[in-house]
Amino acid sequence: MPSRAPASNTTPASDLASHPSGGGRKVGFVSLGCPKALVDSERILTQLKVEGYDIVQTYDDADVVVVNTCGFIDSAVEESLDAIGEAMAENGKVIVTGCLGKRPEQIRETHPGVLAITGPQDYRSVMEAVHRALPPTHDPFVDLVPRRQDDNDIGVKLTPKHYAYLKISEGCNHRCSFCIIPSMRGDLVSRPIDEVLREAEKLAMGGVKELLVISQDTSAYGVDLKYAERAWRGNTYQTRMKSLCAGLSELGIWTRLHYVYPYPHVDEILPLMAERRDGVPALLPYLDIPFQHASPRVLKLMKRPGAVDKTLERIVRWRDICPDITIRSTFIVGFPGETDQEFEELLDFLDEAQLDRVGAFAYSPVDGAAANALPDPVAEEVKQERLVRFMQRQAEISEAKLADKIGSVQRCLVDLLDGELALARSMADAPEIDGLVQIQNGLEAGLRPGQFVDVEIMGSDEHDLYGEVRIER
Numbered sequence: 001m002p003s004r005a006p007a008s009n010t011t012p013a014s015d016l017a018s019h020p021s022g023g024g025r026k027v028g029f030v031s032l033g034c035p036k037a038l039v040d041s042e043r044i045l046t047q048l049k050v051e052g053y054d055i056v057q058t059y060d061d062a063d064v065v066v067v068n069t070c071g072f073i074d075s076a077v078e079e080s081l082d083a084i085g086e087a088m089a090e091n092g093k094v095i096v097t098g099c100l101g102k103r104p105e106q107i108r109e110t111h112p113g114v115l116a117i118t119g120p121q122d123y124r125s126v127m128e129a130v131h132r133a134l135p136p137t138h139d140p141f142v143d144l145v146p147r148r149q150d151d152n153d154i155g156v157k158l159t160p161k162h163y164a165y166l167k168i169s170e171g172c173n174h175r176c177s178f179c180i181i182p183s184m185r186g187d188l189v190s191r192p193i194d195e196v197l198r199e200a201e202k203l204a205m206g207g208v209k210e211l212l213v214i215s216q217d218t219s220a221y222g223v224d225l226k227y228a229e230r231a232w233r234g235n236t237y238q239t240r241m242k243s244l245c246a247g248l249s250e251l252g253i254w255t256r257l258h259y260v261y262p263y264p265h266v267d268e269i270l271p272l273m274a275e276r277r278d279g280v281p282a283l284l285p286y287l288d289i290p291f292q293h294a295s296p297r298v299l300k301l302m303k304r305p306g307a308v309d310k311t312l313e314r315i316v317r318w319r320d321i322c323p324d325i326t327i328r329s330t331f332i333v334g335f336p337g338e339t340d341q342e343f344e345e346l347l348d349f350l351d352e353a354q355l356d357r358v359g360a361f362a363y364s365p366v367d368g369a370a371a372n373a374l375p376d377p378v379a380e381e382v383k384q385e386r387l388v389r390f391m392q393r394q395a396e397i398s399e400a401k402l403a404d405k406i407g408s409v410q411r412c413l414v415d416l417l418d419g420e421l422a423l424a425r426s427m428a429d430a431p432e433i434d435g436l437v438q439i440q441n442g443l444e445a446g447l448r449p450g451q452f453v454d455v456e457i458m459g460s461d462e463h464d465l466y467g468e469v470r471i472e473r
């Protein structure tokens with residue numbers, strides 16, 4: 001479908017295969033935003049497919065276009081408005097959904113002709129808008145057959161067959177001052193644990209080898225349901241992070257946790273990360289845990305937990321329990337009021353914490369965020385200069401940590417073949433955001449996407465590892 005390049009971590013619906021004929025009712029789909037928005041796209045596409053709509057790949061072929069938007073930072077808003085504009089110009093019948101849908105006035109100001117606007121996770125309203133634009137038709141053959149999905153049908157997936165995002169909750173109970181997600185997606189609403197585990201089981205049975213658990217706050221999972229107990233496979237599980245990890249560990253595939261908020265009870269899942277069952281980690285030794293800053297005062301301004309000494313102690317403890325754990329984090333530099341001294345504290349934290357993977361952003365005001373009202377904004381050139389220094393410092397750490405892996409054998413999951421190479425990921429690499437393991441003899445070894453393979457690591461740089469698989473002759 002559209003040529004638009006989506007924001008990171010998204011896959012354009014253009015990558016979808018064609019779906020069975022829906023009696024001529026054709027829908028185009030543009031998916032922008034984070035993995036959570038991607039899961040929303042998958043659910044809408046699945047429902048469209050269940051109702052017999054065709055998903056088409058060009059604006060010309062579509063009778064109506066759905067644009068799933070992102071509205072988190074200004075550049076994402078701009079990209080979403082551009083995507084809507086492109087769909088309006090190329091097709092003219094456009095339904096907008098997703099995070100930017102929470103600001104309908106902003107959309108209508110630029111694109112007054114859109115057919116309908118709905119917010120994130122509002123699948124029903126999107127379908128109602130599609131029904132209004134393309135009324136369901138009576139098909140005597142199809143309508144006599146109940147449109148029920150098979151128990152093992154995992155719906156439309158926008159990720160490759162061998163990994164899938166597993167969304168466990170919507171919304172967030174925190175109020176970080178730089179973030180508008182709670183105002184767009186509301187307070188935390190968890191999915192009951194049996195529903196999540198059943199979905200995970202179906203995905204595993206459908207060939208998924210790696211589950212990526214996503215939410216706004218994975219550590220808070222179940223708090224809104226008072227950790228309700230549910231049954232799955234004859235056992236009782238509480239709706240909480242620890243039980244979720246225990247349940248997922250039964251599937252015998254990789255499970256990777258994202259967006260873990262730094263609460264003390266994160267410690268409880270470390271033993272599962274250290275445990276191996278037939279060589280497979282019960283839970284991938286990988287924590288994506290956004291710390292955002294290391295100065296207690298800046299963290300307080302961000303309305304985030306500020307006990308940095310305790311954080312460092314806990315990182316040491318995690319590594320004691322699970323020595324091969326990979327810790328990924330994200331940080332904001334140049335937050336309003338951040339002094340030179342506080343920025344230096346952040347660099348010191350990097351030196352001490354020795355994190356494996358780090359992403360960073362220069363603070364940019366988000367329309368509607370409480371942080372906009374804070375005094376002493378940091379000048380743009382200072383923010384950029386701090387960002388460069390921060391990333392340089394971390395690049396040295398990451399490079400050294402990857403170099404330490406030379407000579408080791410890493411279990412990897414192959415993502416794709418690229419000429420002679422197979423591009424794979426180790427347990428330390430989440431798709432899209434981390435590095436790769438480039439297997440030099442992937443073609444010769446006959447590797448296939450979705451295959452697990454042991455790779456001898458022979459080289460590294462600051463992002464990726466390079467290696468070979470042993471070929472028995």
Ligand code: SF4
Binds near residue numbers: 180182216217
């Ligand atoms: S925890 Fe994450 S989603 Fe929730 S308010 Fe903070 S930054 Fe936003």
